[in-house]
Amino acid sequence: MNHELKLYRERARTWLAEHAPKYSGQTRHGLSFDDDLALGRAWQAHKVQHGYGCITLPHEYGGAGGSELEKVIFCEEEMRYDLPLLYFSISLNNPLPIFLRYAPEAWKQKLAPATVRGDLIWCQLFSEPSAGSDLASLRLKAVPTEGGWLLSGQKVWTSWAQIADWGVIVARTDPSLPKHAGLTYFFVDMKSPGIKVQPIHRLGEEKDLNEVFFDEVFVPDEQRLGEINGGFKVAVETLMIERYAVTDESGYGPTLENFVELASKARLNGRPALDDGEVRARIAEVFVERQGLRAIHRRALDAFARGQAPGPEGAIRKLLLGRTRQTLGATAMDLLGANGAQLARHGHAVNDFARAWLDPSLRIAGGTDELLLNTLAERVLGLPQDHRPDKGMPFNAAPQ
Numbered sequence: 001m002n003h004e005l006k007l008y009r010e011r012a013r014t015w016l017a018e019h020a021p022k023y024s025g026q027t028r029h030g031l032s033f034d035d036d037l038a039l040g041r042a043w044q045a046h047k048v049q050h051g052y053g054c055i056t057l058p059h060e061y062g063g064a065g066g067s068e069l070e071k072v073i074f075c076e077e078e079m080r081y082d083l084p085l086l087y088f089s090i091s092l093n094n095p096l097p098i099f100l101r102y103a104p105e106a107w108k109q110k111l112a113p114a115t116v117r118g119d120l121i122w123c124q125l126f127s128e129p130s131a132g133s134d135l136a137s138l139r140l141k142a143v144p145t146e147g148g149w150l151l152s153g154q155k156v157w158t159s160w161a162q163i164a165d166w167g168v169i170v171a172r173t174d175p176s177l178p179k180h181a182g183l184t185y186f187f188v189d190m191k192s193p194g195i196k197v198q199p200i201h202r203l204g205e206e207k208d209l210n211e212v213f214f215d216e217v218f219v220p221d222e223q224r225l226g227e228i229n230g231g232f233k234v235a236v237e238t239l240m241i242e243r244y245a246v247t248d249e250s251g252y253g254p255t256l257e258n259f260v261e262l263a264s265k266a267r268l269n270g271r272p273a274l275d276d277g278e279v280r281a282r283i284a285e286v287f288v289e290r291q292g293l294r295a296i297h298r299r300a301l302d303a304f305a306r307g308q309a310p311g312p313e314g315a316i317r318k319l320l321l322g323r324t325r326q327t328l329g330a331t332a333m334d335l336l337g338a339n340g341a342q343l344a345r346h347g348h349a350v351n352d353f354a355r356a357w358l359d360p361s362l363r364i365a366g367g368t369d370e371l372l373l374n375t376l377a378e379r380v381l382g383l384p385q386d387h388r389p390d391k392g393m394p395f396n397a398a399p400q
Helices: 003-023 033-049 068-078 095-102 105-117 231-243 256-265 277-305 313-341 353-358 369-379
Strands: 122-125 141-145 148-156 166-172 183-189 195-199 210-220
Touching (some): 003 068, 033 105, 095 122, 095 183, 148 166, 166 231, 183 210, 183 231, 277 313
Parallel strands (some): 122 166
Antiparallel strands (some): 141 148, 148 210, 195 210
16 A cells, blocks of 8 residues: 555544544443434534545535545544444445436535435335345336336335435336346435335344335436436446445454454353364454455455456455354354343444344345355356346246
8 A cells, every 4th residue: 555545544543533432432322313313414524524524426516535545444444433324334335426426417416415414314225025136126116107207116124214315216117128127226205205114123123124115106207317227237336336335344343353352251161262272263264364355355446546447356355244244243152152142232233243143234235145156156257147037038927
């Protein structure tokens, strides 16, 4: 890494040390959902004021006008704190960049700066009960009407839909075309008549996931992103952005160093767990894997620095980070015995092994493990595609 980037990291680390504690850790203990969200909005606005909010976005939309490398560096340093970042994890990393890529300029000026500040929050309406990993199988329909479209159907697993002001959504506009070809991408006002949001309760008490129902919701055609029936391409671009949004090398779970500290205090057969051969082997495995993932990550960053789009290595990194987060969490819980099943009172997945193990979201969002394995098999190893009986068939004539 060049000298300028090292200086940038030092400045970011110094700035965070001064400002982040006021918004993280014990400051969040005991806060209600609404109060923690308000703290998150305040932190986002504070970052924007000092040039650390949406680092890669242009100045005219409220961003810092920086590089992808600077964004990654700042995120790595920011993840060292227990900050209320999750409310914006989807909004700023996925919908906003794709919105800025395709939306009319007037809409960009209207919505982007407020989104960057955290005043507006976005959600991503992709998955459906019958269309998870196979996004092209979605059924929510968009029927043309005067001036726009009427959306009817259901989405599920939608993060932060209950607090979202806007959302990006993929709908089926022509069922007579093959499934990948009949989709169109829109952005929608989440306060529109006909939208109903229903929360999904999770084991770890997280409040992020929702079902969203659409009953003839009107969307003006000017809120279309991309071509009619060209929405699958835009959706794939969004998912590629999502896979590279994973900047924390612990998969937003406790670090390997946290595990080593726990193992040094836990006891197995009257001795420190750190003396146990299997525990030490597990630490070595995760360490070697982490070094390999760092090399992959550096390769992706080098591609960014040259102005190139990185290849499928984002799939490798996301796949292994999600798996390791859960397996390391399970091992930590084993070392703690019965106490391992207890959720930390003020804990989050980033600092509580039990919560990290309970939450498989990193292995689902942005492509499941199975989908990523197919991507790697086909694009890296050159293996033939799975047999797809509906390939090339009209969606409404294909076997369901």
